[in-house]
Amino acid sequence: MRAGxxxxxxxxxxxxxxxxxxxxxxxxxxxxxxxxxxxxxVLEVARRLGYQPDSRARLLRSGxxxxxxxxxxxxxxxxxxxxxxxxxxxxxAGYELTLSAVTPRRDERTAFAGLLQxxxxxxxxxxxxxxxxxxxxxAERLPVVVMFRAVRHRAVDVVRTDDARGLHLAVDHLxxxxxxxxxxxxxxxxxxxxxRRRGYQDAMRRHGLEDLIRVIxxxxxxxxxxxxxxxLLDDPPTAVTTFNDLxxxxxxxxxxxxxxDVPGDISVVGYDDSSFSRLAHIDLTTVAxxxxxxxxxxxxxxxxxxxxxxVAHRETVIPPHLVVRGTTGPPPMR
Amino acid sequence: MRAGxxxxxxxxxxxxxxxxxxxxxxxxxxxxxxxxxxxxxVLEVARRLGYQPDSRARLLRSGxxxxxxxxxxxxxxxxxxxxxxxxxxxxxAGYELTLSAVTPRRDERTAFAGLLQxxxxxxxxxxxxxxxxxxxxxAERLPVVVMFRAVRHRAVDVVRTDDARGLHLAVDHLxxxxxxxxxxxxxxxxxxxxxRRRGYQDAMRRHGLEDLIRVIxxxxxxxxxxxxxxxLLDDPPTAVTTFNDLxxxxxxxxxxxxxxDVPGDISVVGYDDSSFSRLAHIDLTTVAxxxxxxxxxxxxxxxxxxxxxxVAHRETVIPPHLVVRGTTGPPPMR
DNA sequence: CTGAAAGCGCTAACAA
DNA sequence: TTGTTAGCGCTTTCAG
Numbered sequence: 001m002r003a004g005x006x007x008x009x010x011x012x013x014x015x016x017x018x019x020x021x022x023x024x025x026x027x028x029x030x031x032x033x034x035x036x037x038x039x040x041x042v043l044e045v046a047r048r049l050g051y052q053p054d055s056r057a058r059l060l061r062s063g064x065x066x067x068x069x070x071x072x073x074x075x076x077x078x079x080x081x082x083x084x085x086x087x088x089x090x091x092x093a094g095y096e097l098t099l100s101a102v103t104p105r106r107d108e109r110t111a112f113a114g115l116l117q118x119x120x121x122x123x124x125x126x127x128x129x130x131x132x133x134x135x136x137x138x139a140e141r142l143p144v145v146v147m148f149r150a151v152r153h154r155a156v157d158v159v160r161t162d163d164a165r166g167l168h169l170a171v172d173h174l175x176x177x178x179x180x181x182x183x184x185x186x187x188x189x190x191x192x193x194x195x196r197r198r199g200y201q202d203a204m205r206r207h208g209l210e211d212l213i214r215v216i217x218x219x220x221x222x223x224x225x226x227x228x229x230x231x232l233l234d235d236p237p238t239a240v241t242t243f244n245d246l247x248x249x250x251x252x253x254x255x256x257x258x259x260x261d262v263p264g265d266i267s268v269v270g271y272d273d274s275s276f277s278r279l280a281h282i283d284l285t286t287v288a289x290x291x292x293x294x295x296x297x298x299x300x301x302x303x304x305x306x307x308x309x310x311v312a313h314r315e316t317v318i319p320p321h322l323v324v325r326g327t328t329g330p331p332p333m334r
Numbered sequence: 335m336r337a338g339x340x341x342x343x344x345x346x347x348x349x350x351x352x353x354x355x356x357x358x359x360x361x362x363x364x365x366x367x368x369x370x371x372x373x374x375x376v377l378e379v380a381r382r383l384g385y386q387p388d389s390r391a392r393l394l395r396s397g398x399x400x401x402x403x404x405x406x407x408x409x410x411x412x413x414x415x416x417x418x419x420x421x422x423x424x425x426x427a428g429y430e431l432t433l434s435a436v437t438p439r440r441d442e443r444t445a446f447a448g449l450l451q452x453x454x455x456x457x458x459x460x461x462x463x464x465x466x467x468x469x470x471x472x473a474e475r476l477p478v479v480v481m482f483r484a485v486r487h488r489a490v491d492v493v494r495t496d497d498a499r500g501l502h503l504a505v506d507h508l509x510x511x512x513x514x515x516x517x518x519x520x521x522x523x524x525x526x527x528x529x530r531r532r533g534y535q536d537a538m539r540r541h542g543l544e545d546l547i548r549v550i551x552x553x554x555x556x557x558x559x560x561x562x563x564x565x566l567l568d569d570p571p572t573a574v575t576t577f578n579d580l581x582x583x584x585x586x587x588x589x590x591x592x593x594x595d596v597p598g599d600i601s602v603v604g605y606d607d608s609s610f611s612r613l614a615h616i617d618l619t620t621v622a623x624x625x626x627x628x629x630x631x632x633x634x635x636x637x638x639x640x641x642x643x644x645v646a647h648r649e650t651v652i653p654p655h656l657v658v659r660g661t662t663g664p665p666p667m668r
Numbered sequence: 669c670t671g672a673a674a675g676c677g678c679t680a681a682c683a684a
Numbered sequence: 685t686t687g688t689t690a691g692c693g694c695t696t697t698c699a700g
Binding site: 007050052053054055056057059060067074075077080081083084087088091096098100101103104105106114116117118119140141189222223226249250252253256275276279281 | 408425609611
């Protein structure tokens, strides 16, 4: 960029084209009310001058922001896929996305504040950890759609997966293969951990296996899975469901180091269908959430709220599906 | 959000506090020129009304944007770490970041355009794939800092890793362990692949191993690594360097399936220190880039350009370092 | 179909 | 220390 050069404004284009600014505005927005010839000319001048409309001024004047703020967390491979879906959905709806990341050194509060100042019309939060009260306070100011987490508050919209059903699918799959001694590695206090644990317990009961229910303390990291493996090695079940894929990979490694073959001796099911779960040497059977559907739903819901459309349900729960890969198979013969 | 409720403006706060808008503006910015008592009062009213300054109006008026646009790609675990570093650096410098993602269905052009409309003061691009001419055209409009890629154009600033040196480190490490037959799995046409390949070749020559230079066609994905493994199994070397971690994991899997022990029979070195390379069961020796230093440098450079500070070098090249983990060891005895 | 004028929420002169 | 005033670049009436 050469110094001293000002970016061209509407007025510059208007002057150069010999028309009024209002007309240029009409042309740039593609709004009706300009002759085809004039339109061509203006467009040509704008291109030549390298004119870029200033979205700040535009939004400021028009009052409407058509801007959706998204808060996501880095190092969640899962969120990357969601962003992809959200961009698609926003694009289809004629909205822009503005992103604010949560990083190890940038908390949710900061991420929220940034978006608030940008005058987003609504916020979409991916698996926020903030207490419900904070989310409710936010929702006081603008429509808030929370994804991948249940929030029991009437001001907050929720689009999440039926996590209990996810574990039903996992257990059903294992039982169909012939497993009975199925353990679950828990997700501790993480978002959705409780529902997944209860899903596991329900499913076991439904199959008449309540006496074999076994919940192992865990967490969201690989090391949590590895720790769980150590706890299981003394008396290994024939199959394990887990809170998430990362924990499952740690578990896999721990079990193999302990001399067990997967899936020969023991089957493992993850949760999330993370990108690394697809890697050939991990090849994890896992529960996948329908990210595209959920993204579309979240954007639609946000826009409905912005428009003030009455919405019947605050919470939308999407069924997950099972992706069967190489870490599950029949139990070993006795 | 209850419908019909307008967000409070400066004027609302001023009216409520019984002072002028200018004074409120001064207080909200923390600028000098307001009495302590008034300041307290105004702040209190603002808090009570839930006033949030409108950064768009603020920026529009002040002319300065203090906004850095960042283009990153989704599904690059590496970029997550860079974002973390960039937020830190921007925060220290008193700048805001606005993110625009490249996704499988949202190309770089679109990502650039979005930021341009937001009137960023400068752009930071993480490993852009766009041709140099496009980047130069962008740099015509505002300062552009490219990271993780060499761009030979006087209008574009570059902060990148000395990738050749990265492969020198890898080869030196392997040679020190006693390896001589070291192959390199190439990154095809990807950003930086050429320099890494040349780094490998140089290092081999420096160690008098030019006759043992062996470049295997590859790519950036796991499947490329797996394919390379098949090519190597006929006549395996004792060590392999790779274009990146993902390719290395595919290679690892392919080699192990082919009956080789890593690192007993063959050592493998990745590149990037991706988060998954740290997973205990992958535990990949890899070349790490100094992300924090590079992030700080990129932000600093962008701000220098915005301010019009004369900058001596357009290109800053940072040395990488080797992270030794479990996939490298001495070559097998003969 | 086109132009003139007002004002979005804010900051920065300047005046009081 | 405080208030008044004039815009930033744009959209949006409302006249012509």
